[in-house]
Amino acid sequence: MDLNVHDEMTCQVRDVLDRVGDKWTLNVVHQLRHGTRRFTDLKRGIDGISQRMLTVTLRALERDGLVARTVHPVVPPRVDYALTPMGQTLLKTAWELIEWAQTHADDIAGARRRYDSTAG
Amino acid sequence: MDLNVHDEMTCQVRDVLDRVGDKWTLNVVHQLRHGTRRFTDLKRGIDGISQRMLTVTLRALERDGLVARTVHPVVPPRVDYALTPMGQTLLKTAWELIEWAQTHADDIAGARRRYDSTAG
DNA sequence: TTCCCCGGTCACCCCATGGTTCCTGATGAT
């Protein structure tokens, strides 16, 4: 029975990383932590993201019910993005991982230097 | 000042995902949750991983001080892998993300179906 | 003697991820 659970886990690990582990998703989610943002606003806020990748990432988040997209039929167009309640729980959880990274950044850098100096 | 913090955050998000967000790392860490495992044992436990990718992933984890590698000079060769204390804290944190995924798997699947049926 | 086991390394190749550039469409400002 442990094996079955274990295989399910393996699958879940894969699923969550496929969902959230790409280059931009958590960045976008993080940008939305304080509330509604507009497309160009997000683009300016995320260093290095292209227009296309922002669109792709937002669409995926919208599809999964993590981000709500609101179109205002005005000109020039105005589209608002915000986290859904489920998106907010994701942010909360992912935040812990970010904090872990901050806490251990130095340890990892040190370990890396040691490893590289001994093993070439 | 919020902007500076914000940019640092963006960087940290990127760093942690570069470290942990690839296809296999969390799977391997998860496999090691109960203690020491051997190479072939890990390979059998992670569905679909190739020998090369397991090696690459383990080397990266070792380099970052997250996994300890112990070679026993016997024949046939025996190599043990185990989480370091830092690796265990990573597992603990990542676990929350996995639990999030399990909790919301149905919601996401539902949202996805709705999205695809209306816009697809 | 030949095969298998274990823990890898090496060389090669593919395709998915993501980047770049150009396009749209309505309108207000210059």
Add this chain to the structure above:
DNA sequence: ATCATCAGGAACCATGGGGTGACCGGGGAA
């Protein structure tokens, strides 16, 4: 009469992450 704004769409392309298969070395089993 242009030009810029805003939110994308479409086509094209490059990189590298990741997969495949071969090979290694030394001892035990058949």
